[in-house]
Amino acid sequence: MKKTKLGEFEELVLLTVAALQQEAYGVEIKRELESRLQEKLSVGSIQSALKRMEDKGFLTSKFGEATAKRGGKRKRIYATTSYGRKVLEEMKDIRTQLWSAIPKLAFELKAIG
Amino acid sequence: MKPQTLQPPHWPLKFLRFFLKKEYLEEIEGDMEEFFYENTERFSVGKAKRIYTWEMIKLLRPNLIKNFEFVNKIIQYSMIKNYFKVSVRGLLKSPVNSFINIFGLAAAIGFCIFFYAFVVYTFKRDQFHENKDVVFLTTFTASREGALRQYGLSPRPLGELLKQDFPQVTKVCRVEDRNVIVKHGDNIFNERIRFVDPTFLDMFTFPLKWGVSTSLTDLNSVVISEPMAEKYFGDENPIGQSILVKFTSENGKEFKITGVAKKFPSSRSFDFHFLVNFDNLRTAQPGFDFHDWSAFHQATFIQVAQPSDITMVEVGMSKYKRLQNEAVEKDWAIASFQFEPLATTHIKTDEIREDVFREGTHSNLTSIKFLSGICTLMLLLACFNYINIAISTSVKRLKELGVRKTIGATRRLVIVQFLSENIVVTFFAMLFGILLGWLVVIPWFEGLWHFSMEFSLNDPRLWMYLPVIMLITAIASGIYPAIYISRFQTVTILKGSVRFGQKNPITKIFLGFQLVLACMFITSAIVFTMNGDYLANRSWGYSNRDVLYTAVADESAFQQLNDVMQRNPKVLSISGSAQHIGKTHQTTVLHFPDKDFEADRLAVSPSYFKTMGIELAEGREFKDFDGSDKNAVVVNETMVKNLSWSNPLGQQFRIDSITYEVVGVAKDFHSYSFFSLLKPAFFTVADKKDFKFIALKVNREHEQSAFEDLKKSWVTLYPEIPFNGGYQEDVWGNYYEQMGIHGHVWRVFATVAVILAMLGLYGLVAINVSGRVREFSIRKILGADYKNISNNIFKQYYGLVTVSLFVGGPLSFFFIKSVLDFVYDYHMPLTIWVVVIAASLLVAVVVITVATQIIKVFKSNPVEGLKVE
Secondary structure (H helix, E strand, O other): OOOOOOOHHHHHHHHHHHHHHHHOOHHHHHHHHHHHHOOOOOHHHHHHHHHHHHHHOOEEEEEEEEOHHHOOOEEEEEEEOHHHHHHHHHHHHHHHHHHHHOOHHHHHHHHHO | OOOOOOOOOHHHHHHHHHHEOHHHHHHHHHHHHHHHHHHHHHOOHHHHHHHHHHHHHHOOOOOOEOOOHHHHHHHOHHHHHHHHHHHHHHHHHOHHHHHHHHHHHHHHHHHHHHHHHHHHHHHOOOOOOOOOOOEEEEEEEEEEOOEEEEEOOEEOOHHHHHHHHOOOEEEEEEEEEEEEEEEEOOEEEEEEEEEEOOOHHHHOOOOEEEEOHHHHHOOOEEEEOHHHHHHHHOOOOOOOOEEEEEOOOOOEEEEEEEEEEOOOOOOOOOOOOEEEEHHHHHHHOOOOOOOOOOOEEOEEEEEEOOOOHHHHHHHOOHHHHHHHHHHOOHHHOOOEEEEEEHHHHHHHOOOEEOOOOOOOOHHHHHHHHHHHHHHHHHHHHHHHHHHHHHHHHHHHHHHHHHHHHHOOOOHHHHHHHHHHHHHHHHHHHHHHHHHHHHHHHHHHHHHHHOOOOOOOOOOHHHHHHHHHHHHHHHHHHHHHHHHHHHOOOHHHHHHOOOOOOOOOHHHHHHHHHHHHHHHHHHHHHHHHHHHHHHHHHOOOOOOOOOEEEEEOOOHHHHHHHHHHHHOOOOEEEEEEEOOOOOOOOEEEEEEOOOOEEEEEEEEEOOOHHHHHOOOEEEEOOOOOOOOOOOOEEEEEHHHHHHOOOOOOOOOEEEEOOEEEEEEEEEOOOOOOOOOOOOOOEEEEEOOHHHOOEEEEEEOHHHHHHHHHHHHHHHHHHOOOOOOOEEEHHHOOOOHHHHHHHHHHHHHHHHHHHHHHHHHHHHHHHHHHHHHOHHHHHHHHHOOOOHHHHHHHHHHHHHHHHHHHHHHHHHHHHHHHHHHHHHHOOOOOOOOHHHHHHHHHHHHHHHHHHHHHHHHHHHHOOHHHHHOOO
């Protein structure tokens, strides 16, 4: 785990990429995340996260088709690598384990208090 | 509001393309565009654009933008801050050296600013005229005495014909000046008024303060300059007031003031005091023939639509040349017509004869060359000081350097550090320099010559010039020390085995060079001061100390004044003349059987020689009775020489159709100032009815009271006519003042140069001595006396000073000789003693400078010296 260094925002972006599959390119990722998080995101933050994760090897990318809407520029479609998926699963496991480790009572007490 | 196009704004995209990594560009550009169009569906186009722009700015993230070189440089920003801190600390730590550096550079920069102001002043002359490129002065060239000369005059009918014959010529303005008397109430003055065509104020840009410029079409209106308005009317608006202009004693005309010009720009070579319609010449001079080809107007200006049109006009001028040459005598035939654009005429006014321009910039151009030399030398002196002190003090900074190099400063960085320190110093120097130039040097210079350069700090070009000067100075003074110091190896520095600073040959060469320059400046100052005295006492060839003169209207006025002044016991002799030395002369062409010759003619009464104190070399004066010597002339020695007469007496020549014979040779006299060469001149007997001047020789002790008497008699005789006379010594106006100014300027230059050189020397000696404090302390403890220590310190400078003087002495001599020959046609004989005096002065100053340090060493307690470190 210690080598992976997946930030919280990066994790969200990575999950979105995984969910969107063939549709995973900049604007779509942004749209999807914005609707789920109910907040505005900047193009810069998404792009920067994507590029960082590509460098770390969680993502690969290839050019997709160009549309008129994009002024003739091609999309870049992102896809998770198997390493990326592994890291995501690891994160999920860690979280699940942690959740299960919380005693029910403590949680309820907290809810009352 | 203009309609919003449905396209993302351009500049953020350009911005993005510049900053973003190439490989990301296509994708992100596409994303942004898609995002933008999506937004246009939800928001207004304007808002979509704003969002787009803002998103672009937010894309500036370290992992998205290119790797710029400067990004790495910015990381060194803290280093630069450190350099700055170190240099300010360095400045504060050794205030004496800092003062020498900053003051020296500031003085030099002050002079550079003055130089700049002078250049701007010179080159903006007459440039305020909006039509400067399309208004031309008509000139002609003619061959006189074998040389082709250019004249600013033009044949009288030419202006009107040019207007008729050339469609390219849009406006024509003829100019004619007359001396008149102007009267308003009790104010009566001699004035020069300008008769011009009404186009004058259209062609030349002289905006009016009051009144309308079209009023000149009216024959009864006059437009005056601001100083004239003040002279006659004080501060009030004179529009509508009348002045009486007396063309001659009987012929006068009332003019109504219809315009007052705004203050003229100080950098001008052409202006006016009074402007009246050209047709008034008919009133002023009944019978004035406007169509006489053999007579000239003082100037004819033409205006064309395009600057290039003038070539068409020039081509068509040959027919006028023929007309002109048919009308005049053979010796006045002209060679060609030429047109001088208003924009550049000021440069040529010294070459164009008899033009209406006041004064040209020709002499200024010479001064500019000269001043640029002086300023460069001053800067050099200051830079040498800086270099010397920087090298000598660097020994104290070796440790710092060693540490810097150890922790990773490359040699390049060390050079950058030293240069940036230098820029700090130069920057401070520039601040002081601006103040110095602005508040001291420029006002000083303007005060000397009584003019305003209209210098203002509010000049964008100045702020381009200054940083350039600053950078050049900083680099020129800093690059050598920086390279020199950065060369040392870290290990040797830290081991402490580097010893230098005291015996650097470059330092000595620079110091020597400074001494040479100082020697040159001192010599110039001495020579110009002495030359001023010399010229003040030099004989003019006539007595100028006890002669009074005044202009008179005519023969009867001469007679009246003559009768009154004859009775005055202070007056020794009185003469009348048509021309008067120093005031007027008549340029005349003399015909010899084989050639023509141009000379200045002075028509005088026979007693003129006695009154003016002109001595004869051979022959006789004119005989003193009515009708004597009608055909006799007395020539001056220059004329004899130029005509290479071995036996001048009895020589004959023709003027117009009358033959004259030489009866005497007068010793040379200066009818011009010493700035110009003697010219051939000759005297003829004046007809009494031509008398225009009266000259009085008076008792020297009573010169002043005689002058008062003369003025009083004038006022009683002619209350209506202003007095127009003076002391003969004043005919050159501010000539003596000019002489004084030359000396003054050179003394200032020399003082500054000497101060700079001495500051440098002082700095070097001080550093040298402080570096040897322990040595001197030990010497003193061991019993060294005053002499011993002085010898020890002086020893280093003997050779240097001797060599400098041996180089500087002869150099100064030849330098000043060429300057004198260039500036004056007549100057004092130059002797080697001048240089000897300069050298001794320099040596004295050097000794005093070094002595201050010796005294310091001698007075110090050796114990204190040994306790150091």
